[in-house]
Amino acid sequence: xxxxxxxxxxxxxxxxxxxxxxxxxxxxxxxxxxxxxxxxxxxxxxxxxxxxxxxxxxxxxxxxxxxxxxxxxxxxxxxxxxxxx
Amino acid sequence: xxxxxxxxxxxxxxxxxxxxxxxxxxxxxxxxxxxxxxxxxxxxxxxxxxxxxxxxxxxxxxxxxxxxxxxxxxxxxxxxxxxxxxxxxxxxxxxxxxxxxxxxxxxxxxxxxxxxxxxxxxxxxxxxxxxxxxxxxxxxxxxxxxxxxxxxxxxxxxxxxxxxxxxxxxxxxxxxxxxxxxxxxxxxxxxxxxxxxxxxxxxxxxxxxxxxxxxxxxxxxxxxxxxxxxxxxxxxxxxxxxxxxxxxxxxxxxxxxxxxxxxxxxxxxxxxxxxxxxxxxxxxxxxxxxxxxxxxxxxxxxxxxxxxxxxxxxxxxxxxxxxxxxxxxxxxxxxxxxxxxxxxxxxxxxxxxxxxxxxxxxxxxxxxxxxxxxxxxxxxxxxxxxxxxxxxxxxxxxxxxxxxxxxxxxxxxxxxxxxxx
Ligand SMILES: Cc1cc2nc3c(=O)[nH]c(=O)nc-3n(C[C@H](O)[C@H](O)[C@H](O)COP(=O)(O)OP(=O)(O)OC[C@H]3O[C@@H](n4cnc5c(N)ncnc54)[C@H](O)[C@@H]3O)c2cc1C
Numbered sequence: 001x002x003x004x005x006x007x008x009x010x011x012x013x014x015x016x017x018x019x020x021x022x023x024x025x026x027x028x029x030x031x032x033x034x035x036x037x038x039x040x041x042x043x044x045x046x047x048x049x050x051x052x053x054x055x056x057x058x059x060x061x062x063x064x065x066x067x068x069x070x071x072x073x074x075x076x077x078x079x080x081x082x083x084x085x
Numbered sequence: 086x087x088x089x090x091x092x093x094x095x096x097x098x099x100x101x102x103x104x105x106x107x108x109x110x111x112x113x114x115x116x117x118x119x120x121x122x123x124x125x126x127x128x129x130x131x132x133x134x135x136x137x138x139x140x141x142x143x144x145x146x147x148x149x150x151x152x153x154x155x156x157x158x159x160x161x162x163x164x165x166x167x168x169x170x171x172x173x174x175x176x177x178x179x180x181x182x183x184x185x186x187x188x189x190x191x192x193x194x195x196x197x198x199x200x201x202x203x204x205x206x207x208x209x210x211x212x213x214x215x216x217x218x219x220x221x222x223x224x225x226x227x228x229x230x231x232x233x234x235x236x237x238x239x240x241x242x243x244x245x246x247x248x249x250x251x252x253x254x255x256x257x258x259x260x261x262x263x264x265x266x267x268x269x270x271x272x273x274x275x276x277x278x279x280x281x282x283x284x285x286x287x288x289x290x291x292x293x294x295x296x297x298x299x300x301x302x303x304x305x306x307x308x309x310x311x312x313x314x315x316x317x318x319x320x321x322x323x324x325x326x327x328x329x330x331x332x333x334x335x336x337x338x339x340x341x342x343x344x345x346x347x348x349x350x351x352x353x354x355x356x357x358x359x360x361x362x363x364x365x366x367x368x369x370x371x372x373x374x375x376x377x378x379x380x381x382x383x384x385x386x387x388x389x390x391x392x393x394x395x396x397x398x399x400x401x402x403x404x405x406x407x408x409x410x411x412x413x414x415x416x417x418x419x420x421x422x423x424x425x426x427x428x429x430x431x432x433x434x435x436x437x438x439x440x441x442x443x444x445x446x447x448x449x450x451x452x453x454x455x456x457x458x459x460x461x462x463x464x465x466x467x468x469x470x471x472x473x474x475x476x477x478x479x480x481x482x483x484x485x486x487x488x489x490x491x492x493x494x495x496x497x498x499x500x501x502x503x504x505x506x
Pocket of ligand 1: 165
């Protein structure tokens with residue numbers, strides 16, 4: 001069970017959140033991407049065994065988006081911050 | 086050189102009897118334990134059912150016998166030994182149904198073919214339809230399946246109660262129960278036996294099965310694969326096939342390739358054994374969980390994948406709680422049963438829920454990503470992967486399961502009980 005330190009609500013049970021995906025910056029000009037580059041952005045993610053930065057949504061809490069850094073081997077939460085300042 | 090050169094020992098009633106009379110001293114090892122050679126024509130990474138099966142079919146159907154299977158742990162110790170063994174073909178997209186039906190047909194013959202008892206048994210599976218959307222999807226799925234000759238019957242609640250006498254429709258269900266849909270030909274089989282059966286026959290045809298041998302790098306010359314780095318040194322190979330279930334991204338990264346997958350844990354747990362009372366596999370679709378009774382009498386219960394990526398090979402508690410509540414809503418009488426064991430495996434969930442059996446941008450390097458429910462597909466996926474390796478192009482049965490489908494926008498969307506996107 002993970003305790004996620006929501007920057008707005010403090011430490012909360014993982015069950016209140018929903019994990020969206022790896023935090024991958026949106027391409028600045030999507031229409032200039034080739035199909036292959038678009039597939040890389042949408043589907044071909046790093047999916048790492050180790051630390052990863054993800055977008056989480058505090059769905060059953062403050063309903064804000066946050067960035068969570070977490071280790072996929074151990075479920076250790078390394079940090080959590082607001083997704084948008 | 087003793088055991089190394091003996092042909093495979095056949096199992097039969099007579100051989101059992103003979104060995105019983107000789108105090109069981111006549112059994113030989115089921116496969117050798119060779120040192121890796123410097124070079125193989127084909128190296129398969131991953132000694133689960135998919136990898137061992139690929140080696141078996143390469144040797145048997147394509148005469149490619151200079152093959153090694155490299156397994157970082159022990160044979161079948163990954164998801165092959167962790168899954169709940171249901172074999173079914175209730176899928177909704179045209180490419181999926183013949184693929185899964187074909188796999189079921191292979192399963193029915195496999196014990197004989199491998200001379201190894203996989204304990205394949207027809208069980209029947211009933212999915213509860215908890216809501217109109219579920220009922221509509223089931224009707225559509227039944228139509229698709231009928232086109233391909235697979236049997237999928239819609240039944241009403243009385244019929245569920247008739248087929249599952251232990252079930253009494255709950256008086257105040259959380260989700261409305263409209264009926265069920267039954268695949269009478271669904272099966273169960275012994276998971277370890279499949280890995281061992283493939284391993285034994287592959288070994289007898291000359292395949293080297295090398296355990297405790299983790300692949301740590303993939304070697305290339307320009308755009309062509311030339312071998313692998315392992316914990317036991319470098320091994321050259323003409324071709325390399327990957328079948329590592331929950332480690333697809335880790336191994337593909339060694340080849341500089343990213344795959345459209347996300348790793349998610351899937352959990353299961355079993356109760357204490359009780360007298361047989363349930364011969365069907367029950368799926369509570371609305372709650373994303375399922376239950377059946379094993380040959381040993383234990384209730385086997387499984388849920389959806391955990392809702393975030395993890396390689397930890399352990400599940401999280403909310404899923405256990407959610408699934409247990411669902412099972413107890415349907416079978417309140419089970420409330421006092423004790424749970425004995427609980428475990429999780431890690432699955433490479435493909436974004437469209439279908440398998441990937443494909444060439445990759447690196448020549449000679451192919452991947453077989455089982456996806457969510459890959460026990461049922463093991464014989465067919467392995468056979469198709471072997472075909473792909475031998476012929477350098479996909480068999481028509483898997484043409485739609487290539488990596489290129491993502492770029493071409495031809496995704497094969499399937500959802501399983503274990504798929505939560
Ligand atoms: C709880 C649970 C229930 C399930 N229930 C069902 C079900 O009812 N029906 C169904 O069809 N499917 C089910 N599945 C899915 C099914 O188990 C898998 O899809 C299938 O077993 C995958 O087979 P595999 O041979 O590809 O993988 P595995 O058996 O996991 O084999 C992959 C092997 O690769 C090895 N490996 C990994 N990295 C390396 C490396 N770098 N070098 C060397 N070796 C490596 C691993 O050690 C492992 O042994 C379930 C899974 C789980 C976890």
